Amino acid sequence: MSALTEIRHHIRVVEDTRKITRAMYLISSAKMKRAMRQHDQNALSFERIRSEIRFILESIHVPTRNPFFRPHGDKTAYLVIAGDKGLCGGYNHEILKLADSVINKTPPEDRSLFTIGHMASEYFERRGQHPDVHYLHVIQDPSLRHARAITSELCWLFTQHILDNVYVIYTQLDSKGSLHATSRRLLPILKEDFADAAETDEPVRVLAYHPSRFEALDTMVTHYLIGWIYSALVQANASEHHARMNAMYSATNNADDMLSRLNIQWGHARQQAITQELTEIIAGSGAGADYL
Amino acid sequence: MSAFHLTILTPEHTFFEGAADSLTFQTDDGLFGVLAGHQPEVVTLAEGMIRISSNGSIREAAGSDGFVTILPGNVTVILQSIEWPEDIDRHRAEEAKREAEEALRQRQSLREYTLARSMLARAMVRLRVSDQNRG
Numbered sequence: 001m002s003a004l005t006e007i008r009h010h011i012r013v014v015e016d017t018r019k020i021t022r023a024m025y026l027i028s029s030a031k032m033k034r035a036m037r038q039h040d041q042n043a044l045s046f047e048r049i050r051s052e053i054r055f056i057l058e059s060i061h062v063p064t065r066n067p068f069f070r071p072h073g074d075k076t077a078y079l080v081i082a083g084d085k086g087l088c089g090g091y092n093h094e095i096l097k098l099a100d101s102v103i104n105k106t107p108p109e110d111r112s113l114f115t116i117g118h119m120a121s122e123y124f125e126r127r128g129q130h131p132d133v134h135y136l137h138v139i140q141d142p143s144l145r146h147a148r149a150i151t152s153e154l155c156w157l158f159t160q161h162i163l164d165n166v167y168v169i170y171t172q173l174d175s176k177g178s179l180h181a182t183s184r185r186l187l188p189i190l191k192e193d194f195a196d197a198a199e200t201d202e203p204v205r206v207l208a209y210h211p212s213r214f215e216a217l218d219t220m221v222t223h224y225l226i227g228w229i230y231s232a233l234v235q236a237n238a239s240e241h242h243a244r245m246n247a248m249y250s251a252t253n254n255a256d257d258m259l260s261r262l263n264i265q266w267g268h269a270r271q272q273a274i275t276q277e278l279t280e281i282i283a284g285s286g287a288g289a290d291y292l
Numbered sequence: 293m294s295a296f297h298l299t300i301l302t303p304e305h306t307f308f309e310g311a312a313d314s315l316t317f318q319t320d321d322g323l324f325g326v327l328a329g330h331q332p333e334v335v336t337l338a339e340g341m342i343r344i345s346s347n348g349s350i351r352e353a354a355g356s357d358g359f360v361t362i363l364p365g366n367v368t369v370i371l372q373s374i375e376w377p378e379d380i381d382r383h384r385a386e387e388a389k390r391e392a393e394e395a396l397r398q399r400q401s402l403r404e405y406t407l408a409r410s411m412l413a414r415a416m417v418r419l420r421v422s423d424q425n426r427g
Binding site (some may be wrong): 137180209226 | 306319332336337338357359362370373387395398408409412416420422
């Protein structure tokens with residue numbers, strides 16, 4: 001096969017690949033924007049709830065009777081959130097590496113494993129640690145309904161003392177666009193969790209509570225937990241798409257570099273071939289002239 | 293009638309934001325009404341009808357449980373979900389439909405992903421082989 005067809009073929013392969021990576025880049029960037037919008041909307045009510053809870057906690061001097069504030073025992077559950085798919089740079093690797101090291105600090109008899117995303121469940125299954133619970137069809141399009149279902153399950157297990165601690169291992173996306181794999185405690189709730197909540201800005205906060213501040217707190221805590229899980233889900237989703245977007249962006253750029261190199265090569269090869277042909281024709285006509 | 297600023301938030305959307313004349317909602321021990329100048333209070337909201345009077349018109353919406361923070365001139369309602377009556381059936385039906393489609397789509401999407409991945413892998417192999425053969 002001549003160098004020309006070989007390079008042509010090479011160019012076509014790179015072009016096809018570039019089409020895939022470019023499409024994936026566009027899809028991921030749209031999905032990431034959507035997830036960020038979900039996150040920002042949730043943050044509006046979530047931060048309100050946190051400052052209300054902080055206000056109540058600071059105004060009562062007795063330990064609350066809300067069950068989610070009460071620490072007990074060592075049985076720890078880890079909820080690991082990874083993606084359903086790969087092709088997103090180090091995203092899945094980073095979070096699963098962290099999950100692995102965090103989980104192994106708890107002895108196997110005390111720990112249970114919850115996973116979201118195929119990559120997470122496959123990873124642990126390969127290592128012989130079968131997830132106790134795997135939530136299907138959640139991470140590609142996290143909704144409030146999923147968050148409610150997951151939260152109520154975890155809360156039920158907590159109040160039944162089947163679980164004593166709940167940690168969620170997921171990826172946060174900060175405002176500067178960098179990813180942080182983190183492990184954060186969901187349950188039990190501690191007063192410190194609200195230390196960074198915005199202080200309620202109104203100067204007069206001598207509030208009455210109806211029917212009582214404890215009941216108000218119970219309602220807020222439920223909403224807080226759901227908001228927390230929802231926020232983790234949409235952040236993990238946004239992070240995954242962010243990582244995929246970057247991976248596909250650089251893949252597309254690499255393809256562009258490769259294409260421009262190949263085009264130059266192709267030009268050279270073509271020129272060479274033409275020169276060769278010309279030489280042959282001229283040589284041929286020269287040789288033929290002798291006979292004329 | 294004097295007005296106050298009313299904000300109704302769910303984790304998914306801002307349902308209402310603007311001036312309102314009165315707000316009536318369900319609590320565990322009956323209906324609770326808020327007018328401008330109400331004393332500062334935090335009220336636990338029970339599932340039920342929420343009546344909003346704003347700009348002379350009165351509208352009712354169906355809400356989940358939640359809580360209402362009443363501050364001078366500012367009332368914030370935070371709940372899980374709230375819908376206008378005309379959206380209820382549609383929402384429910386749409387959600388059921390979306391769920392079914394979503395389950396299908398995710399299965400589909402995983403298949404397409406496997407396909408795309410193998411396409412990329414094939415392309416990579418071709419590249420590597422052609423690179424090697426050119427030395």
